[in-house]
Amino acid sequence: MTFDFVEPVVFALLSIGVIAGGVAVVMLNRITAAALLMAFTFLNMAGMFVLLGAETIAAFQVLIYVGAITVLILYGVMFTKFSDSPRALFFQRQTPLAALFVAAVAVPIVIVGTVSFTSAPPRPGGGDLPALATSVFTDFAFPFEIASVLLLAAMVGAIALTRRDDPQEAAMRRRR
Amino acid sequence: MTVPLGAYIAVSAVLFFTGCAGVLVRRNAVVILMCVELMLNAANLALVAFSRKYGSIDERGSVFVVFVFVIAAAEVAVGLGIILSAYRNRPVINVDEIHQMKG
Numbered sequence: 001m002t003f004d005f006v007e008p009v010v011f012a013l014l015s016i017g018v019i020a021g022g023v024a025v026v027m028l029n030r031i032t033a034a035a036l037l038m039a040f041t042f043l044n045m046a047g048m049f050v051l052l053g054a055e056t057i058a059a060f061q062v063l064i065y066v067g068a069i070t071v072l073i074l075y076g077v078m079f080t081k082f083s084d085s086p087r088a089l090f091f092q093r094q095t096p097l098a099a100l101f102v103a104a105v106a107v108p109i110v111i112v113g114t115v116s117f118t119s120a121p122p123r124p125g126g127g128d129l130p131a132l133a134t135s136v137f138t139d140f141a142f143p144f145e146i147a148s149v150l151l152l153a154a155m156v157g158a159i160a161l162t163r164r165d166d167p168q169e170a171a172m173r174r175r176r
Numbered sequence: 177m178t179v180p181l182g183a184y185i186a187v188s189a190v191l192f193f194t195g196c197a198g199v200l201v202r203r204n205a206v207v208i209l210m211c212v213e214l215m216l217n218a219a220n221l222a223l224v225a226f227s228r229k230y231g232s233i234d235e236r237g238s239v240f241v242v243f244v245f246v247i248a249a250a251e252v253a254v255g256l257g258i259i260l261s262a263y264r265n266r267p268v269i270n271v272d273e274i275h276q277m278k279g
Contacts, residue, residue, distance in 0.1 A: 004178055011179045015187045022191045022214050026198035031206060038210050041191075045217055052184070052228045057220075057241050064245050069213060069252050076206045076256040080269045131235040132242075140239050147246040154250035161257035 011051060017044035031077045039070040055127040184225035192218035203270045205259045209252060216248045 021041030028034045042065040049058035136144055191214060198211030220241045227237020262274055 007178045011183065015183070018187060019190050019194070022194040025207070025210055025214060026194055026202065031204065034207060034210060038213065041214065042217060045221060048184070048187070048221060049224055051179070052224050054224050054228065054235075054238055054241075057224055057238050060242065060245055061217075061220075064249060065213070065217065068249060072252055072256060073206060073210055073213075076209070076259060079260055080206060080263050081267070128235055128238060132238050135235050135239045136242065139236075143243065147243055150250055151246060154253050158253040158257035161254070161261050 007051065011048070014044045014047045014051065017041070018048065032074070035070060035073050035077055038073070039066050042066045042070070053128060056129045056132050181225055181229045185222055188218045188222040188225070191215075191221070203272055205262075205269050205271050205274070206256075208271065209255050209259070212255075213248060213252065216244055216251075220244055 018041055021037045021044065024037045025034045025041065028037065042061060046058040046061040046066070049055070049061055195211040195214035195218065198214065199208050202208055202211065223237045223241050223244070227235060227241075259269070262276075263269060265276070266274075268274060
């Protein structure tokens with residue numbers, strides 16, 4: 001029995017997730033739900049990268065997009081009140097559901113983790129990481145350094161943009 | 177690669193144009209930022225798919241994806257900074273009503 005049918009099936013599920021999530025981000029009026037569905041889209045995209053054999057890129061995708069960018073956008077949603085949706089208390093009525101979901105994710109991870117750590121440790125250096133790292137640190141070393149300078153400039157710029165430069169006004173707003 | 181390259185490119189194109197439609201249609205600045213992220217991610221999928229199909233020797237396409245990650249992170253940080261500072265001046269998030277800087 002061959003398992004050739006698995007990859008197209010996984011691809012179909014992931015592409016449905018990616019496209020449905022993207023359409024939902026565009027269509028939904030509830031911004032918090034749209035941001036969380038954007039994270040769902042990014043997770044499905046990470047699955048597609050794994051399917052393509054780019055595991056390192058998938059790990060970066062989960063770390064940067066699902067982790068950092070989604071959290072940053074959720075902060076932006078929290079700081080800017082959008083008047084079209086009066087249902088601001090998005091999570092309040094769904095605590096049991098959320099607890100159930102977290103348990104459904106966490107319990108299998110704990111079980112699998114305790115079982116699989118008894119086996120032999122995996123060897124390093126697999127996947128697409130060696131080729132990627134060789135490219136980054138040989139041919140693309142200079143653009144890589146430029147990218148780090150860009151990140152530093154963006155960080156300083158974001159701080160400078162959102163800083164209150166009038167201390168008197170800031171103190172007045174804090175008292176209010 | 178039992179899934180053909182065209183399927184990945186099709187998903188990438190659909191997601192890209194979904195994000196593009198969102199940028200054009202939605203008027204909330206934060207949602208526009210989210211849609212730009214969707215477009216960047218669609219481009220990432222196309223880059224990785226082409227890299228796996230044609231660049232079997234090295235990982236040039238994946239290196240460009242790493243750079244796109246960097247650009248996306250910088251873009252969302254600065255974009256949210258601009259949105260928040262504009263929101264602090266006048267509490268509107270609708271991009272049609274933010275026109276103080278229009279000449």
